[in-house]
Amino acid sequence: MTQPVNVVTPKRALISVSDKAGIVDFAKALHDRGVSLISTGGTFKLLQQHDIPVTEASEVTGFPEMMDGRVKTLHPLIHGGILGRRGQDESVMAEHNIKPIDMVVVNLYPFAETIAKDDCILADAIENIDIGGPTMVRSAAKNHKDVAIVVNSSSYEEILSEWDTNGGLSHATRFNLARLAFEHTAKYDGMIANYFGSVPADTAPSKPPETRSFPETFNSQFLLKDTMRYGENPHQKAAFYIESGELEPGISTITTLQGKALSFNNIADTDAALECVKSFEEPACVIVKHANPCGVATGKNLTDAYHRALSVDTTSAFGGIIAFNRELDAEAAEAIIGKQFVEVIIAPSVSKAAADVVAQKPNVRLLACGQWGQRIPSLDFKRVNGGLLVQDRDLGMVSESDLKVVTKAQPSPEQIKDLMFAWKVAKFVKSNAIVYAKDGLSTGIGAGQMSRVYSAIIANIKAKDENINIAGSAMASEAFLPFRDSLDQAAEMGVSAVIQPGGSMRDEEVIAAADEHGIAMVFTGMRHFRH
Numbered sequence: 001m002t003q004p005v006n007v008v009t010p011k012r013a014l015i016s017v018s019d020k021a022g023i024v025d026f027a028k029a030l031h032d033r034g035v036s037l038i039s040t041g042g043t044f045k046l047l048q049q050h051d052i053p054v055t056e057a058s059e060v061t062g063f064p065e066m067m068d069g070r071v072k073t074l075h076p077l078i079h080g081g082i083l084g085r086r087g088q089d090e091s092v093m094a095e096h097n098i099k100p101i102d103m104v105v106v107n108l109y110p111f112a113e114t115i116a117k118d119d120c121i122l123a124d125a126i127e128n129i130d131i132g133g134p135t136m137v138r139s140a141a142k143n144h145k146d147v148a149i150v151v152n153s154s155s156y157e158e159i160l161s162e163w164d165t166n167g168g169l170s171h172a173t174r175f176n177l178a179r180l181a182f183e184h185t186a187k188y189d190g191m192i193a194n195y196f197g198s199v200p201a202d203t204a205p206s207k208p209p210e211t212r213s214f215p216e217t218f219n220s221q222f223l224l225k226d227t228m229r230y231g232e233n234p235h236q237k238a239a240f241y242i243e244s245g246e247l248e249p250g251i252s253t254i255t256t257l258q259g260k261a262l263s264f265n266n267i268a269d270t271d272a273a274l275e276c277v278k279s280f281e282e283p284a285c286v287i288v289k290h291a292n293p294c295g296v297a298t299g300k301n302l303t304d305a306y307h308r309a310l311s312v313d314t315t316s317a318f319g320g321i322i323a324f325n326r327e328l329d330a331e332a333a334e335a336i337i338g339k340q341f342v343e344v345i346i347a348p349s350v351s352k353a354a355a356d357v358v359a360q361k362p363n364v365r366l367l368a369c370g371q372w373g374q375r376i377p378s379l380d381f382k383r384v385n386g387g388l389l390v391q392d393r394d395l396g397m398v399s400e401s402d403l404k405v406v407t408k409a410q411p412s413p414e415q416i417k418d419l420m421f422a423w424k425v426a427k428f429v430k431s432n433a434i435v436y437a438k439d440g441l442s443t444g445i446g447a448g449q450m451s452r453v454y455s456a457i458i459a460n461i462k463a464k465d466e467n468i469n470i471a472g473s474a475m476a477s478e479a480f481l482p483f484r485d486s487l488d489q490a491a492e493m494g495v496s497a498v499i500q501p502g503g504s505m506r507d508e509e510v511i512a513a514a515d516e517h518g519i520a521m522v523f524t525g526m527r528h529f530r531h
C-alpha cells in the first residue's frame with residue numbers, strides 16, 4: 001500500500017459554525033487528538049457547556065465580537081494564522097505574534113433558509129450574509145497546502161477516520177476539502193447574487209420584497225454525476241450534472257443495479273419515460289424511443305401494463321427505454337427479458353427476484369430511482385447558441401373538473417377517463433403531439449411534426465400498421481387545433497372524443513366540425529408544448 005504524501009497533523013483549529021449538528025463530538029475528537037481549539041461566540045459557548053477546552057476568538061484577536069457579530073474573526077491574528085505560508089512566513093508571523101491555525105471548521109449563516117421564508121424582510125436577508133465565514137473558508141482553502149478546511153458536517157467522520165489511519169490528513173484530502181470549500185462559497189455567493197438581482201432596488205429593509213423576478217445574472221450549481229463516452233453523437237464530449245440540494249426521485253437519483261454505462265441519449269430518454277410514467281396512479285408502463293413515448297399503458301399489474309404498452313408499437317419499442325411506476329417484480333422483468341431487446345429498465349425500486357431475472361442479460365441497464373411523491377417545483381433550462389432559456393418546470397396538470405365541454409355531444413364517464421389518459425400522455429410527446437387512447441392504452445401517437453395534421457396522419461398510419469382499431473378512442477392534442485383538418489383525420493379513424501386546450505382563432509370552426517362528426521370535445525385551457 002502506498003503511503004499518503006504530505007500528511008499534516010493539525011495542532012490548532014478554529015471552529016465557527018451556524019449549523020451546530022455534530023460539532024460537539026467533532027470538537028471533542030479533535031481535542032482528544034491534541035488539537036487546541038479556538039471558537040466564536042455561540043460555538044464557543046456550546047463547546048464550553050460540554051466541558052471541551054476552547055479559547056474564544058476574541059481572546060486571540062484582543063477585540064470583542066462586535067456589531068451584532070458582523071465582526072468576529074476578521075483579524076490578522078486569525079487570517080495571518082490561516083494564510084501564513086509555512087516555511088516562508090514564519091519570521092513575519094513571529095514578528096506579529098501570529099500563531100498558525102491549521103484547521104478551519106466553518107459553516108455559514110443560513111442565507112438560503114432565511115430567504116426561503118415568505119415573510120423574510122430584506123434586513124434579515126442582509127444580516128444572514130456571512131462575511132467572516134466565507135473569508136476564513138477561502139483563506140483556508142487557498143492555503144490547503146498546510147491547512148485543512150471543513151465546511152460540511154458530513155465530512156467529520158471521514159476526517160477522523162483518516163486521521164487515525166495516517167496520523168493526520170494527506171495532501172489529497174486537503175485538496176479535496178479545499179475544492180468542496182470553494183464550491184460551497186461559490187454556491188453561497190451565487191445565491192446572494194441571485195437574490196440581489198431579483199429584488200427591486202427600492203425594497204424597504206423592514207419589508208419582504210414585493211416581487212421576485214428572474215435574477216439579473218443567473219447563478220446555479222450542478223454537481224458532476226457522471227461522464228459519458230460521448231454525447232448525443234460520438235464526436236461530442238459529454239457529462240451528466242445534477243442539481244445540488246433536494247432532488248425529486250428521478251433520473252438524477254438513479255442507482256445503476258446492472259448494465260453498461262448510461263449514454264447521453266439513455267439519460268435523456270430515461271428521464272422522458274420516467275416523468276411520463278409518474279403521471280399515473282395505477283400500475284403503468286411507458287416505453288420511450290428517441291425522447292417520445294411509443295407505447296403507454298396502465299394495467300392490472302406491471303406485466304399487464306407492459307404487454308399492453310408493447311402491443312401498440314412493437315417496432316419502435318425495439319431497443320427502447322421502459323419505465324414503471326411501481327417496484328419492478330420478477331414477472332414483469334421476465335416478460336421483458338424474454339420478449340424484446342431493451343436498453344434501459346427503470347422503476348422506483350427493483351425486487352431481488354426481478355434483478356436476478358434481468359441479470360440474464362448483463363448489458364441491460366437496470367435502474368432504480370426511489371419512490372417519488374409530490375413533484376418538486378424547479379426550473380427548466382434550454383441552451384440556445386450563446387444563451388440559456390429558463391422557465392418553470394411544466395408541472396401544470398388539469399383535472400376532470402377543469403374540463404369544459406364545448407360540443408353538443410357530452411363525453412361519457414368512460415370517454416372522460418380516456419381523454420384524461422390521452423392528455424397525460426400528450427404532455428410528454430414532442431410537439432406537435434396527437435395521441436389516441438382507449439381503456440388506459442395509447443392506441444396511436446403522432447409526434448414532433450411541423451404541422452399538427454401530419455401528427456394526426458402519422459398517428460393514423462401507426463395505428464393501422466399495428467392493426468389497432470381506433471374506433472371509439474379519445475384523441476388529445478397538446479396545443480389547440482388551429483384548423484379542423486386534424487379533427488377530420490381523427491373522425492375518419494372513428495375517434496369519438498377530443499381533448500385540447502382550445503383558444504384558437506378558429507375554435508368555432510373546429511367545434512362545428514366536431515358537432516358535424518358527433519364528436520364530444522373538451523377544452524383544458526392549458527397547453528403543453530414540448531420542444
Ligand SMILES: NC(=O)c1ncn([C@@H]2O[C@H](COP(=O)(O)O)[C@@H](O)[C@H]2O)c1NC=O
Nearest residue numbers: 018040041042043070072073074131132133
Ligand atoms: N463576522 C465574522 O467575523 C464572522 N466570523 C465567523 N462568522 C460566522 O459566524 C457563525 C458562527 O457564529 P457563532 O459561533 O457565534 O454561532 C459561522 O456561521 C461563521 O461563518 C462570522 N460572521 C459573519 O460574518
